[in-house]
Amino acid sequence: MNIAIWGDELAAWVATAELARTGNRVMVQSKEPGASSLKAEPGLMDAIQQGFADGAIIQVDAEDAYAASVHWLAMHPAHQASALELCSRIGRTAQGDIMVINQSNFGIGASDRLQAALPEPDRQAVICLPDTLQQGQALAQFARPTALLLGCEHDGARLALQALLRPFSSNLQQLQWMTRREAEFSKFAISGMLAMRLNYINELANLADRLGVDIEVVRQGMATDPRIGQHYLAPGCGFGGSHFTQYIEGLADVLSQTRHSTLLKTVLEENERQKELPFRKLWQHYQCDLSGKTVTLWGCAFKPGVASIDNAPALAVIRALEAQGVQIQVHDPEALPALKEALPDCASLKMFDHRYQALEDSDALLIMTEWPEYASPDYDQLLSLMRSPVVIDGRNLLEPEYLREKGFVYYGVGR
Amino acid sequence: MDKQKAWRRLEDTAQKDANLHLKGLLMQPGRFEQFSFRHDEILLDLSRQRLTSEVLDQLLSLAGSCHLDRWIDDLFSGAPVNQTERRPALHTALRYPPQHAFNLDGRDINSDVQSALSAMEVLVNQLHKQQWRGFSGEPIDTLVNIGVGGSDLGPMMVCHALEEFQPPRARAIQTHFISSMDGSQLSSLLQHLDPERTLFIVSSKSFTTADTLANAATARDWLKQASHMPEDLLLKRHFVGITACPDKAFEWGLAKENLLHFWDWVGGRYSLWSTIGFSIAVRIGMKGFRALLDGAWRMDEHFRHADWSQNLPVLLALTEIWNINFQHIHAHAILPYDGRLAHLPAYLEQLEMESNGKSVDRCGQPVSHRTCPVLWGEIGPNAQHAFYQLLHQGSEPVMCDFIVAASRYGKSSESLQSQHRLTLANCLAQARVLALGDDAIDQSSASPWQHYAGNQPSTLLLLDQLSPATLGALIALYEHKVFVQSVIWDINPFDQWGVELGKQMANTLLPHIGQAPSPGAFDKATDGLLAELYRVNQEETTP
Numbered sequence: 006m007n008i009a010i011w012g013d014e015l016a017a018w019v020a021t022a023e024l025a026r027t028g029n030r031v032m033v034q035s036k037e038p039g040a041s042s043l044k045a046e047p048g049l050m051d052a053i054q055q056g057f058a059d060g061a062i063i064q065v066d067a068e069d070a071y072a073a074s075v076h077w078l079a080m081h082p083a084h085q086a087s088a089l090e091l092c093s094r095i096g097r098t099a100q101g102d103i104m105v106i107n108q109s110n111f112g113i114g115a116s117d118r119l120q121a122a123l124p125e126p127d128r129q130a131v132i133c134l135p136d137t138l139q140q141g142q143a144l145a146q147f148a149r150p151t152a153l154l155l156g157c158e159h160d161g162a163r164l165a166l167q168a169l170l171r172p173f174s175s176n177l178q179q180l181q182w183m184t185r186r187e188a189e190f191s192k193f194a195i196s197g198m199l200a201m202r203l204n205y206i207n208e209l210a211n212l213a214d215r216l217g218v219d220i221e222v223v224r225q226g227m228a229t230d231p232r233i234g235q236h237y238l239a240p241g242c243g244f245g246g247s248h249f250t251q252y253i254e255g256l257a258d259v260l261s262q263t264r265h266s267t268l269l270k271t272v273l274e275e276n277e278r279q280k281e282l283p284f285r286k287l288w289q290h291y292q293c294d295l296s297g298k299t300v301t302l303w304g305c306a307f308k309p310g311v312a313s314i315d316n317a318p319a320l321a322v323i324r325a326l327e328a329q330g331v332q333i334q335v336h337d338p339e340a341l342p343a344l345k346e347a348l349p350d351c352a353s354l355k356m357f358d359h360r361y362q363a364l365e366d367s368d369a370l371l372i373m374t375e376w377p378e379y380a381s382p383d384y385d386q387l388l389s390l391m392r393s394p395v396v397i398d399g400r401n402l403l404e405p406e407y408l409r410e411k412g413f414v415y416y417g418v419g420r
Numbered sequence: 421m422d423k424q425k426a427w428r429r430l431e432d433t434a435q436k437d438a439n440l441h442l443k444g445l446l447m448q449p450g451r452f453e454q455f456s457f458r459h460d461e462i463l464l465d466l467s468r469q470r471l472t473s474e475v476l477d478q479l480l481s482l483a484g485s486c487h488l489d490r491w492i493d494d495l496f497s498g499a500p501v502n503q504t505e506r507r508p509a510l511h512t513a514l515r516y517p518p519q520h521a522f523n524l525d526g527r528d529i530n531s532d533v534q535s536a537l538s539a540m541e542v543l544v545n546q547l548h549k550q551q552w553r554g555f556s557g558e559p560i561d562t563l564v565n566i567g568v569g570g571s572d573l574g575p576m577m578v579c580h581a582l583e584e585f586q587p588p589r590a591r592a593i594q595t596h597f598i599s600s601m602d603g604s605q606l607s608s609l610l611q612h613l614d615p616e617r618t619l620f621i622v623s624s625k626s627f628t629t630a631d632t633l634a635n636a637a638t639a640r641d642w643l644k645q646a647s648h649m650p651e652d653l654l655l656k657r658h659f660v661g662i663t664a665c666p667d668k669a670f671e672w673g674l675a676k677e678n679l680l681h682f683w684d685w686v687g688g689r690y691s692l693w694s695t696i697g698f699s700i701a702v703r704i705g706m707k708g709f710r711a712l713l714d715g716a717w718r719m720d721e722h723f724r725h726a727d728w729s730q731n732l733p734v735l736l737a738l739t740e741i742w743n744i745n746f747q748h749i750h751a752h753a754i755l756p757y758d759g760r761l762a763h764l765p766a767y768l769e770q771l772e773m774e775s776n777g778k779s780v781d782r783c784g785q786p787v788s789h790r791t792c793p794v795l796w797g798e799i800g801p802n803a804q805h806a807f808y809q810l811l812h813q814g815s816e817p818v819m820c821d822f823i824v825a826a827s828r829y830g831k832s833s834e835s836l837q838s839q840h841r842l843t844l845a846n847c848l849a850q851a852r853v854l855a856l857g858d859d860a861i862d863q864s865s866a867s868p869w870q871h872y873a874g875n876q877p878s879t880l881l882l883l884d885q886l887s888p889a890t891l892g893a894l895i896a897l898y899e900h901k902v903f904v905q906s907v908i909w910d911i912n913p914f915d916q917w918g919v920e921l922g923k924q925m926a927n928t929l930l931p932h933i934g935q936a937p938s939p940g941a942f943d944k945a946t947d948g949l950l951a952e953l954y955r956v957n958q959e960e961t962t963p
Contacts, residue, residue, distance in 0.1 A: 281557070284557055285557030285558065286557075287557075289556065292653060293553070293555055293653055324549075328549065329553070
């Protein structure tokens with residue numbers, strides 16, 4: 006099929022790469038993603054280059070893209086107005102049947118509005134395909150989804166969509182058709198549920214801190230109940246990322262405007278507080294005085310496997326440490342360029358390519374991202390490099406008893 | 421002309437014009453143009469005062485005969501105009517433009533002022549960035565200003581008035597004001613506060629104010645109980661002191677780096693421009709605070725340099741002198757037609773009555789004329805349902821200040837804008853009815869109980885809109901008015917000896933409260949009450 010891609014989000018470029026790989030002719034308007042965090046998505050740049058080399062991806066002007074029969078919209082949440090304009094433009098230009106697949110997070114009801122912008126609803130259909138990609142494994146998730154939620158209210162488009170997605174259905178266990186509005190709502194509902202689970206386990210972890218209980222034991226106990234399961238129950242210093250957060254913010258707004266419900270707003274607020282948890286533990290350890298201290302952060306990416314620091318807990322902690330006059334030494338295997346870009350003028354911040362170098366003369370190590378390489382460090386080297394052997398493990402990555410035995414002062418989240 | 425002669429001439433004029441009624445004056449062509457005056461965004465309308473151009477001329481001569489020009493020079497140059505305490509009163513130096521030097525005894529005090537403001541700015545920024553941390557590491561989101569008198573009324577009035585000028589970053593911070601000695605405000609407030617996120621500002625010029633220190637001690641104990649943390653650590657993370665006596669504050673236990681300074685040449689009731697205005701700066705940001713100072717500074721310049729016949733503080737002061745000393749009006753109502761200025765009456769009560777509520781002149785002689793009237797007030801539309809009955813039909817002549825903003829709710833809903841129009845209509849209606857009485861409407865009632873005599877004089881202060889700059893100018897206008905009156909009355913407006921004796925007596929009485937009575941220790945009434953206090957408390961403690 007002839008497919009025009011609109012938007013510069015992760016979903017746009019993953020769709021470009023994967024649709025090109027499966028025989029489609031994909032039209033884009035720029036050579037590569039704008040955001041550096043997208044460029045760092047594993048495998049993505051190679052796949053795009055391959056697509057261009059094969060001629061499956063071509064760069065065109067917007068004018069040429071309007072005439073495509075399939076339009077894939079994965080645009081920034083703030084660009085709803087231009088999406089509406091785009092749809093009416095496509096609708097006026099198109100010859101024959103067209104299909105607009107909306108993956109953008111414009112809120113609940115947005116796909117219906119896009120449909121309303123198309124002048125010939127019999128031949129011009131909007132389909133809502135919620136974006137479920139996670140940074141770090143997006144290509145694989147697109148290629149082999151286990152479940153798909155499809156908001157489609159047009160029988161003809163349904164067939165065309167099935168044909169388009171057929172190459173990606175090898176692993177598919179569930180495919181559910183619903184209305185566009187239901188599909189959007191489902192996506193919001195899933196994100197909100199996950200955020201609440203994370204928030205809940207963090208609340209329990211903070212309580213466990215006070216009660217002298219190990220939250221890891223409790224968590225395993227909880228997971229034995231099949232109604233609960235084990236996913237999204239790892240306590241830590243808060244979630245970040247832009248995609249997940251945007252959905253939760255969107256749902257929180259809808260809930261507070263239409264229902265005066267503060268449930269998800271509280272989840273977001275508590276998550277912001279949780280991001281500063283490692284700072285608070287450090288603050289209390291040093292009796293409310295951090296001036297002149299040197300502190301090491303291992304990890305600034307919002308999760309392992311990504312180069313992005315969007316809404317990362319490390320940012321909140323760096324700001325708090327900077328305000329207290331702390332020298333900050335950061336290591337991250339991927340996200341240092343993004344950090345440098347976000348905080349170009351932070352004089353008290355030093356970045357290190359080697360994780361042990363970042364520990365020299367340090368008064369504390371804060372583990373902010375659970376990169377695998379942090380999980381089993383050379384403890385003797387840590388002890389000899391650091392000025393004070395204080396470890397604050399924001400991701401419960403290490404074994405508390407062992408560290409204490411080695412002579413560290415260890416603080417986890419709820420243990 | 422000497423003062424006595426000018427004074428007698430005004431008495432003669434008052435006698436000659438005794439029968440003049442405002443309804444006649446308000447019919448005169450050009451009345452409004454002649455008796456209303458503008459500076460920047462403030463219009464001072466004196467056309468409903470019992471003034472004629474003859475009276476105004478004579479009042480201006482009276483001011484000249486009292487050497488007002490020399491006094492103004494002395495005030496602004498830092499001469500010891502507070503002669504009973506041998507010091508200048510330099511609140512005007514607090515709002516001097518940052519780049520100009522202000523020399524006092526060979527020292528540039530403006531550089532001190534600016535560095536105190538910079539120190540304040542550092543704290544304000546920390547709070548706005550949510551980087552002032554409490555004992556647990558949580559950011560502070562609640563400020564409690566503990567102070568009384570000048571350390572309470574000014575900041576509270578301005579914070580309330582300028583709430584809508586909060587920058588977004590300031591919205592996360594709640595501010596409370598605590599003053600009452602008995603702890604009742606504080607104890608009910610503390611129940612709602614989170615000790616991990618609360619910062620107390622202890623404001624006291626002398627840092628010996630009993631009311632304030634008692635409240636501060638209660639706050640400190642509350643934090644200790646909630647945190648189980650060492651006291652010095654709590655004081656460092658949860659207390660800021662604002663004082664002219666840093667040694668005393670340090671002795672009390674405050675951390676040196678948490679002290680903001682001002683100086684003994686700032687009177688308490690003139691101190692909101694100094695670091696005492698910390699809570700204002702937190703509320704409206706440093707930019708807003710500097711706009712407040714700038715508005716006041718522009719009024720200072722106007723007062724200092726404008727011809728008296730166009731000079732708002734001079735004209736307002738002389739008009740009230742006419743009312744008090746020649747029209748025998750000894751009550752003054754402050755009536756803001758604006759809920760944002762709810763605390764302005766209480767603020768002006770202190771400013772005026774603590775400054776000019778005196779009856780001994782600068783030479784130590786009893787004054788031979790009346791001085792500051794009794795001042796009170798309330799939000800105008802609310803007072804219409806309370807004490808306006810007395811204004812319209814009581815036996816007491818009262819002069820009124822109506823204060824109102826011409827425009828408000830620019831971008832808000834139509835219903836709010838119509839509420840503002842309703843308020844303006846009420847303000848103008850009341851001023852008109854007070855002046856004209858029955859003649860305000862065509863038909864008058866035959867009923868004697870529905871008769872309005874009118875002829876109650878009023879001033880109307882019309883602000884283009886309420887903003888940090890116009891509020892700064894308005895407060896400075898009142899400050900300078902009070903000063904001009906003090907010059908005419910030849911009293912020192914900057915001391916307050918009248919509040920000392922009561923404090924002393926309380927200290928003497930304190931050990932006797934709740935003790936077995938020793939008749940003859942005090943006067944009969946006090947002895948009697950001490951005995952009653954003992955009896956009631958005994959009964960309560962014995963089951």
